Amino acid sequence: MARIIKDFLWNSGMTVEKMVEDFGSVGYQSIELHNASKVILKMKQSGSKVFLTFTSNMITSGLRGFFAQIVRLGMVDVIVTTSASIEEDIMKSLGEGFEVNSFSADDIALHERGENRIGNIVVRNESYMKFEDKIRIYLNKIYEKTLNINGQKKIYVSDLIKELGKLVFEDTKDENSFIYQTYKNNVPVFCPGIADSSIGFHLHLFCQEHPDFFVDVIGDCKNIIFASNYDEKKGLISLGGSISKHYAIFSGLLNGGFDYVVYLTTAHQSSGSVSGATTKEAMSWGKIKDNASAVTVYGDVTINFPLVMIPVLERLERDGMLENKK
Amino acid sequence: MARIIKDFLWNSGMTVEKMVEDFGSVGYQSIELHNASKVILKMKQSGSKVFLTFTSNMITSGLRGFFAQIVRLGMVDVIVTTSASIEEDIMKSLGEGFEVNSFSADDIALHERGENRIGNIVVRNESYMKFEDKIRIYLNKIYEKTLNINGQKKIYVSDLIKELGKLVFEDTKDENSFIYQTYKNNVPVFCPGIADSSIGFHLHLFCQEHPDFFVDVIGDCKNIIFASNYDEKKGLISLGGSISKHYAIFSGLLNGGFDYVVYLTTAHQSSGSVSGATTKEAMSWGKIKDNASAVTVYGDVTINFPLVMIPVLERLERDGMLENKK
Amino acid sequence: MARIIKDFLWNSGMTVEKMVEDFGSVGYQSIELHNASKVILKMKQSGSKVFLTFTSNMITSGLRGFFAQIVRLGMVDVIVTTSASIEEDIMKSLGEGFEVNSFSADDIALHERGENRIGNIVVRNESYMKFEDKIRIYLNKIYEKTLNINGQKKIYVSDLIKELGKLVFEDTKDENSFIYQTYKNNVPVFCPGIADSSIGFHLHLFCQEHPDFFVDVIGDCKNIIFASNYDEKKGLISLGGSISKHYAIFSGLLNGGFDYVVYLTTAHQSSGSVSGATTKEAMSWGKIKDNASAVTVYGDVTINFPLVMIPVLERLERDGMLENKK
């Protein structure tokens, strides 16, 4: 039976859950958003292994704390992200404040003040300097701890991030660090593009100074493949595009494809980009099973991700299915 | 003092108001959405005359009922919309259900079944037929009632819509009709593009049969100009683009420009379109006062309009500033 | 047989025609653009009646001269556009220069200098004033000439535009005016939204002063319906969205739908807007025949329209099928 469009009505004290429930019969992207929320609920109820991918601008934003929270609550099993996510998560744990600014800021003036803009958010040079001081200390600790086998201290990227998560918490006691929560909750974080950004540059400097230290980027492939298997149900929540999205769906392809998929993106399919590649296109590859529950929602992730997740959290809480709920 | 990005955290039973409050320090469009909500609150608190513009696809969606509700609650003083908004509002009052469908529907199959697609919503041919039967009856009643002056029965478009609002309610008792609520609450609805769509075609047929009947499209300009004045504060909420947006801002220009402006749109400025024209661009015209509080939020209106309005409604309700609250 | 992607190679002195020919095996929107060009060629070779729709920002741009040229060359039979197209075409014939500016201009400074921005183009206040002076003179002449029947001087919008085309050329001798070329080549220009913009405002003032003058907006529907018929082949080239696009496809629907359709737009279908409505969606309505050759190309019209048209012009010229070629 087809759903019929219903007149949306506000009621006093309206919750996010009620609004998204009503969105199912409102229109256009509100319908897709409702459907995406239902797919994530099914993903969890079916006991699927859940992959979450996001780009680093999500960590620049306040979603960083939300990612930490949903990891703590047991919503996610595997994360794939880009290199700047790691460095910015650490900056924030170190107490560096990112400021709200404007898309039409005077960028030359910002540059003169040592402020770097990401959309309508700015990050100060000082925040990078603080990160650089700390990452050297953390890398030294990780280096010391890493076993030397046949003259080489080898560490997978995902293990490096795990260690960083442990160290940043010991240092700062920040519960909102997503790399700390993934460490604590045993959720591997993959970052195939770790060589990019400030963290990539500092890894490079450190490796130059420590020729026996070997951060294994390519070999980490094994770990994402073994993070799920052919037989278990698998779900994917992909925020934005980029290498994070592709690495996750490629690993899914190697394990028979995903059963439940939600893409939140601003990119359209018209230019053949990964960011805009639809769930429908992914079916041609076997990245998504032909009978998968798959939804794409177009729009800004800082709005749409809380909207799709909150109703799932409310429902799972009522059903006693949330972990570590304090 | 600059606002600092804060980690977004879900709390159990989270309301829309709380979430949008927190969005102010989350990122990208969530910040803009928060700001837009604050601008609308100031618009109302300042006693501004509020113009709302929307395209007909918003009426196709369930926002139709929400528009009726906010008119009833005294949030809006002037509306500008496109022709299909009128016909689809009437269809819905007549009980015609619009169905949720899919953006990737089989359109040839839909055509064979007599179903017409608007994004992921379909409208059946029968709904148009019911509208066509009724509109003739309504036009006859309006014709009868219109005074004959010097051999001509002249009616402004905004007066015609007012009469239709009255008639559709007498016929259907549907409180969710936005043209009924505008009639009842004395909110003029302007529709400079009334000549388009099914309603335009049926007006044309009716006028052919009644050569003394004259629907004055051009002269209605006087009424939108006099709907506000140079001295009073004016606010504009524009959903989507098109002639509706332009007609409202042009009238604002003639009265000294708007003081508070919110645009919700999916179009970007890169192609010089009205839909994508930014609040910043409007300042060069004097359509928006240089010191206006003006925000553009990119994204789907069926998601973003409830999100910006609900916190305003909650706050005004607490402050006892909502009219006709039952 | 499927086309195979071919390596694109530049050759010295490469023509637009050759490049677009090669685009057929390049990728993404370049393929669609190639296909669109082929559909327009078939449209012309089949002897279809060709409808062209565009929004006024296209007239703001230099495409205005290109529209005049293709009308002169016999490429187009019916035009639908928005009100500002008419006023800006006249301004340009009066010698008013529109300046190239920037999307990130200082809009408050522009406002102080009396410059109004449309994307990266500015129009000076003086250009509007010149238009306003002239339009009064032109309207007076048209008024004088219009027959008084039963105390009323009635003129259809499309006839008014025809008269304006004649007058502007008599006044300025500007061959690049599109309303002149449409007048000269007997191509009706429909403008259902004429009530908007400066021209709508001045029509309103003029009608107030001349109560017997009646610009028939709604009745013009008859003329666009009779501009084609059920039996002949029909083609549609729609640039951008808005009321222009919808009015044309609605008239096509009444005559059995279009056989060949090309949409050039920056809007996507995800929000249910007319601008983003695809050719595929139009099939569900019968606006496009199920077996129509229909292509949508995403991108800026100021780039894509010359690219799709030039190969058609080159080919038709070689085949001796261009009219009025000097």
Next chain:
Amino acid sequence: MARIIKDFLWNSGMTVEKMVEDFGSVGYQSIELHNASKVILKMKQSGSKVFLTFTSNMITSGLRGFFAQIVRLGMVDVIVTTSASIEEDIMKSLGEGFEVNSFSADDIALHERGENRIGNIVVRNESYMKFEDKIRIYLNKIYEKTLNINGQKKIYVSDLIKELGKLVFEDTKDENSFIYQTYKNNVPVFCPGIADSSIGFHLHLFCQEHPDFFVDVIGDCKNIIFASNYDEKKGLISLGGSISKHYAIFSGLLNGGFDYVVYLTTAHQSSGSVSGATTKEAMSWGKIKDNASAVTVYGDVTINFPLVMIPVLERLERDGMLENKK
């Protein structure tokens, strides 16, 4: 002196160079495209070191041959791209045809036929299999050749790609391979995300089997930093977004920023993504010098890249500044 918008007129046999010259006074993105072409011309005339970045979907398209051509003609000094670019370039050299298909293809049917869709292009499973067979052979040859130092055979990613370029040409004699032309013309190709895609997976398998083989992803940072220096002029042409764009601008930042920058993209800045990050935003970082000539053009790269480059090639050819012109 401001440029004035001019009426665009087609002339018989119009070249791409003439059209793009005229675009400078047409409008919206056509103006930006003209400006971008001028910036690239200045980039070359100033003797700048030119960085080109692109995403792999550009290699899927026919631009792959155009990249090879402009490398051969001496237009580019450094390339940054994503992993799938390498594998698809090799597939094409091996004679695998990618087919033109449709954005609205039946993806389940494609999957059953072993065809994988990227927008409106499909790649067959067989093409991947052929690649997989060959890459093992090529990697073996590279392994044999790589010096064993202290028990380790280490190779930088950019050197690996150079060797692959040499091997693929020896094997296939395909002059249109971009990795061959970069090898031949001594243009380093960086690929910080090499761990992704089929090539990343096969590198992983090969490394597992050859524990002494070490593909250095992180250390390649040194090579991109030394590929330019602080004192020389530097230019950047960035097609699409992703890690390729970011890695290049980060290296530019370390060397004092770029002097000339052109971004071609479909992404807007509204969501804070790298893909949508504007040249203006990059100034706040010092990634682009404050006085840089910098232009962003919105639209599909398969259309816009030939359009911006061809006028540059024509001009440089006339001035005798093209290398290796046969």
